[in-house]
Amino acid sequence: xxxxxxxxxxxxxxxxxxxxxxxxxxxxxxxxxxxxxxxxxxxxxxxxxxxxxxxxxxxxxxxxxxxxxxxxxxxxxxxxxxxxxxxxxxxxxxxxxxxxxxxxxxxxxxxxxxxxxxxxxxxxxxxxxxxxxxxxxxxxxxxxxxxxxxxxxxxxxxxxxxxxxxxxxxxxxxxxxxxxxxxxxxxxxxxxxxxxxxxxxxxxxxxxxxxxxxxxxxxxxxxxxxxxxxxxxxxxxxxxxxxxxxxxxxxxxxxxxxxxxxxxxxxxxxxxxxxxxxxxxxxxxxxxxxxxxxxxxxxxxxxxxxxxxxxxxxxxxxxxxxxxxxxxxxxxxxxxxxxxxxxxxxxxxxxxxxxxxxxxxxxxxxxxxxxxxxxxxxxxxxxxxxxxxxxxxxxxxxxxxxxxxxxxxxxxxxxxxxxxxxxxxxxxxxxxxxxxxxxxxxxxxxxxxxxxxxxxxxxxxxxxxxxxxxxxxxxxxxxxxxxxxxxxxxx
Ligand SMILES: Cc1cc2nc3c(=O)[nH]c(=O)nc-3n(C[C@H](O)[C@H](O)[C@H](O)COP(=O)(O)OP(=O)(O)OC[C@H]3O[C@@H](n4cnc5c(N)ncnc54)[C@H](O)[C@@H]3O)c2cc1C
Numbered sequence: 344x345x346x347x348x349x350x351x352x353x354x355x356x357x358x359x360x361x362x363x364x365x366x367x368x369x370x371x372x373x374x375x376x377x378x379x380x381x382x383x384x385x386x387x388x389x390x391x392x393x394x395x396x397x398x399x400x401x402x403x404x405x406x407x408x409x410x411x412x413x414x415x416x417x418x419x420x421x422x423x424x425x426x427x428x429x430x431x432x433x434x435x436x437x438x439x440x441x442x443x444x445x446x447x448x449x450x451x452x453x454x455x456x457x458x459x460x461x462x463x464x465x466x467x468x469x470x471x472x473x474x475x476x477x478x479x480x481x482x483x484x485x486x487x488x489x490x491x492x493x494x495x496x497x498x499x500x501x502x503x504x505x506x507x508x509x510x511x512x513x514x515x516x517x518x519x520x521x522x523x524x525x526x527x528x529x530x531x532x533x534x535x536x537x538x539x540x541x542x543x544x545x546x547x548x549x550x551x552x553x554x555x556x557x558x559x560x561x562x563x564x565x566x567x568x569x570x571x572x573x574x575x576x577x578x579x580x581x582x583x584x585x586x587x588x589x590x591x592x593x594x595x596x597x598x599x600x601x602x603x604x605x606x607x608x609x610x611x612x613x614x615x616x617x618x619x620x621x622x623x624x625x626x627x628x629x630x631x632x633x634x635x636x637x638x639x640x641x642x643x644x645x646x647x648x649x650x651x652x653x654x655x656x657x658x659x660x661x662x663x664x665x666x667x668x669x670x671x672x673x674x675x676x677x678x679x680x681x682x683x684x685x686x687x688x689x690x691x692x693x694x695x696x697x698x699x700x701x702x703x704x705x706x707x708x709x710x711x712x713x714x715x716x717x718x719x720x721x722x723x724x725x726x727x728x729x730x731x732x733x734x735x736x737x738x739x740x741x742x743x744x745x746x747x748x749x750x751x752x753x754x755x756x757x758x759x760x761x762x763x764x765x766x767x768x769x770x771x772x773x774x775x776x777x778x779x780x781x782x783x784x785x786x787x788x789x790x791x792x793x794x795x796x797x798x799x800x801x802x803x804x805x806x807x808x809x810x811x812x813x814x815x816x817x818x819x820x821x822x823x824x825x826x827x828x829x830x831x832x833x834x
Contacts, residue, residue: 500775718766
């Protein structure tokens with residue numbers, strides 16, 4: 344996404360892409376015949392003219408909507424598979440949207456009035472949530488909040504639970520946490536993170552937008568990429584070439600004194616070597632975190648390495664389950680919080696230990712899309728048949744509680760599965776960048792700023808993670824590509 348925008352501006356540049364096509368994270372998957380689904384970024388967007396990917400797609404006449412987040416389809420389950428009453432789901436949705444709105448408002452208040460801590464704010468909010476709710480219903484309401492809040496974790500990719508925004512406290516909503524406290528003591532700024540820090544770290548996804556999100560039809564984002572690339576000669580993108588080394592040691596005063604114009608040397612895994620005056624790296628953050636030490640010669644400046652290190656990368660995995668014919672009666676969107684160590688049959692690190700989201704796809708009616716937090720073990724360790732069996736067991740467990748309207752019970756095993764490998768794939772090493780606790784605006788500056796020589800950029804950095812307000816979103820990636828292109832145009 345960021346790479347193609349760079350080329351748009353600098354027609355003399357080249358792009359080195361490891362994969363066979365642009366649009367890496369949103370590749371199409373074809374099972375058989377006309378059954379398509381997308382493994383990666385499915386492009387949930389708001390129909391909003393300020394959303395650059397939306398407007399680019401619309402202007403090219405490429406938009407075809409597949410579906411929107413549809414409340415009647417939303418089915419939230421308890422961990423034992425019982426469907427939660429709609430009134431709890433509505434309260435939980437309202438609760439999440441209100442906490443989000445309040446934190447925005449409170450964080451923008453003058454210092455002093457906004458020094459309320461997250462935990463104290465959440466304590467009061469939960470108190471309000473539970474007020475008037477019968478004691479025996481409080482557990483269900485808590486489950487609903489936990490499941491709905493986890494939707495936010497899918498959007499943020501926070502599979503490790505160490506994200507700055509978990510200061511909202513949504514990850515720890517349990518009955519023990521709920522106390523009705525109307526009188527709160529306002530702690531000092533040092534005592535606990537203030538609401539101000541939340542504002543700085545919130546990005547991208549908003550609950551208030553949830554009901555307005557719509558999904559592009561399969562292939563729309565790939566078509567957009569192809570459309571953007573059509574104007575340029577094909578040799579400008581060199582596919583299937585993984586960049587292994589970027590040598591920039593010639594950028595020294597000594598070289599210049601010798602009258603040599605310094606260049607960066609780029610070496611790819613097929614042995615090909617290229618030279619350039621400027622390099623824009625638009626590889627995923629996970630790849631950079633793992634390989635920056637061997638990629639750059641000499642090493643990147645310490646401040647850049649530290650900034651990369653401080654950022655977090657989580658993984659959201661996708662499994663597409665293909666059935667000969669749909670085994671469900673009506674479309675659904677299901678959220679299951681997963682099992683916990685106290686549950687019988689719990690296997691640590693199994694798929695059933697994660698929060699899962701199942702979605703039927705309007706434009707691929709035979710496909711069930713499963714999204715989960717964290718990585719799926721690599722194929723070498725756990726084969727497709729094992730994963731398919733595990734998913735069938737989960738569906739069997741859920742359908743046994745009549746949580747869903749299944750056409751057939753037990754739910755048959757899928758005919759085929761396709762799974763992502765973003766966590767273990769060396770080119771990604773994670774799918775969702777996020778701002779970890781301890782990051783601040785200085786960190787962002789170090790992350791984004793180019794490595795320069797005599798005031799000119801030599802190594803530049805783009806990609807969704809370098810656009811803090813919209814990290815992990817396509818339009819953030821696009822904006823970052825434009826930013827780096829503009830930097831060169833200013834020279
Ligand atoms: C499950 C999922 C759902 C998503 N849903 C949405 C959504 O609904 N809406 C939205 O806006 N965004 C969504 N996204 C996010 C969106 O896909 C990303 O923000 C976007 O793809 C990032 O673009 P990028 O150019 O920064 O990086 P990428 O798309 O990751 O591209 C980086 C490229 O660098 C290549 N590469 C890595 N190392 C090397 C190397 N050494 N040499 C050469 N090439 C290399 C990789 O192969 C890859 O092709 C989703 C992502 C995922 C995983």
